[in-house]
Amino acid sequence: MSSTPPRRAARKAPSERAAEIAEAARELALERGLAAITLRSVAARVGVASGLVAHYQPNVDALVADTFATIVAAETAEVAALLARLPDPPQRLALLLDTLLDGARLDVTAVWVEAWTLGRRNEALAASVRVQMDAWQAVLQDVVEAGIATGQFETPDAASVAWQILGMIDGLNAQALVRWDGVNDRGVHLARAVEGMVGAARGALVPGGLPQT
Amino acid sequence: MSSTPPRRAARKAPSERAAEIAEAARELALERGLAAITLRSVAARVGVASGLVAHYQPNVDALVADTFATIVAAETAEVAALLARLPDPPQRLALLLDTLLDGARLDVTAVWVEAWTLGRRNEALAASVRVQMDAWQAVLQDVVEAGIATGQFETPDAASVAWQILGMIDGLNAQALVRWDGVNDRGVHLARAVEGMVGAARGALVPGGLPQT
DNA sequence: AACTCTATTGATCACTTGATCAATAACAGG
DNA sequence: CCTGTTATTGATCAAGTGATCAATAGAGTT
Numbered sequence: 001m002s003s004t005p006p007r008r009a010a011r012k013a014p015s016e017r018a019a020e021i022a023e024a025a026r027e028l029a030l031e032r033g034l035a036a037i038t039l040r041s042v043a044a045r046v047g048v049a050s051g052l053v054a055h056y057q058p059n060v061d062a063l064v065a066d067t068f069a070t071i072v073a074a075e076t077a078e079v080a081a082l083l084a085r086l087p088d089p090p091q092r093l094a095l096l097l098d099t100l101l102d103g104a105r106l107d108v109t110a111v112w113v114e115a116w117t118l119g120r121r122n123e124a125l126a127a128s129v130r131v132q133m134d135a136w137q138a139v140l141q142d143v144v145e146a147g148i149a150t151g152q153f154e155t156p157d158a159a160s161v162a163w164q165i166l167g168m169i170d171g172l173n174a175q176a177l178v179r180w181d182g183v184n185d186r187g188v189h190l191a192r193a194v195e196g197m198v199g200a201a202r203g204a205l206v207p208g209g210l211p212q213t
Numbered sequence: 214m215s216s217t218p219p220r221r222a223a224r225k226a227p228s229e230r231a232a233e234i235a236e237a238a239r240e241l242a243l244e245r246g247l248a249a250i251t252l253r254s255v256a257a258r259v260g261v262a263s264g265l266v267a268h269y270q271p272n273v274d275a276l277v278a279d280t281f282a283t284i285v286a287a288e289t290a291e292v293a294a295l296l297a298r299l300p301d302p303p304q305r306l307a308l309l310l311d312t313l314l315d316g317a318r319l320d321v322t323a324v325w326v327e328a329w330t331l332g333r334r335n336e337a338l339a340a341s342v343r344v345q346m347d348a349w350q351a352v353l354q355d356v357v358e359a360g361i362a363t364g365q366f367e368t369p370d371a372a373s374v375a376w377q378i379l380g381m382i383d384g385l386n387a388q389a390l391v392r393w394d395g396v397n398d399r400g401v402h403l404a405r406a407v408e409g410m411v412g413a414a415r416g417a418l419v420p421g422g423l424p425q426t
Numbered sequence: 427a428a429c430t431c432t433a434t435t436g437a438t439c440a441c442t443t444g445a446t447c448a449a450t451a452a453c454a455g456g
Numbered sequence: 457c458c459t460g461t462t463a464t465t466g467a468t469c470a471a472g473t474g475a476t477c478a479a480t481a482g483a484g485t486t
Contacts, residue, residue, distance in 0.1 A: 050445095
């Protein structure tokens, strides 16, 4: 019948507590957005006083920026790891498009979109956004350049094309955030568009590999 | 040497004052974002007491939603009017892409992106966003269908392609909001991608009309 | 000129936020 | 067993928010 268990949180090693705080902030961001990260909300989730959260971060802006970076870097690494297993550049690109459009990461997309806006008033976050965008672009550029090397792609400016593809993916995902219905064959349309941009053969990027049963 | 001019704002017709408030909110949104719309900030800009702003709107959420709609509807109408002067569908589509990517409307893009996020907590705004997205999509679908009618485009699903193009434009513009550099030939790449999606002839959508001097 | 309607005020309330800091208590090392 | 370090607390501050409403005063009508 003990109503409120222990009144004081167990003392932990700084690194451990810092990790708990980071994890709580991450969950909050994915569930309710970056704007839901406040000293009190994070503290409550960890089960700790608000002052402790402040103790571990110079300010809230930094916590938001770090949280954004953590979430997005994990996504980038995850997708990059997926791609690394496929040797063929067109297959890699097809898998990338397919994976990013499958709707399984809409919570991350919401974080991206929010970061674009919040970055206007949070310089640390803005810097983080630029870093993470560069990382994504690098992943894409790698694939495009690999395809050029094998002769399966042809484009004079892999970097620009990579940026372009990234922008398209972001836009389509942001759209999916607001409007699910109305758009059919998102993957197919995008694949077709990207084929044109990288100079791949028609159908080379069709998601499911070979069409038809 | 009169320090504070008139202490009380001149009494005006409700419709006139409402228009002033709407205009002030619009300017604030374009300059500092939708989040900068508060009872006090709008009131200060109009030169009026905060209570008066509240008097003209049921709540702040509604003012934000209305402001968003005003800004975006004006953009849509402006671009639609531009297009109406060109008879040829490929030319219309090329002009549309070129216009939306020219960077002259980045403030509006910022409002769009912010609305996607704020819509999560402001139902009126979310509804407004859906309406305005539909309006944009309709403009695009019109052009695509016109091209199909003349035989210059060929695609089985004009509606989906229109959504897709819209998503791509939004994404590229959002990207430009954060990163200006690094991306060359945005218009050309997008034109190439869209040509593929609508089934237009290669080069049919190149911005400047005929390439080369 | 008196009157009525209502646009306008601005003080006020309840809340939320980030930040600060003296006080407390748990742990480690001597 | 003591003692010093520091993780942790929670009250507190100032700032900002949306909303409310009695009081005020301007303008049109009679």
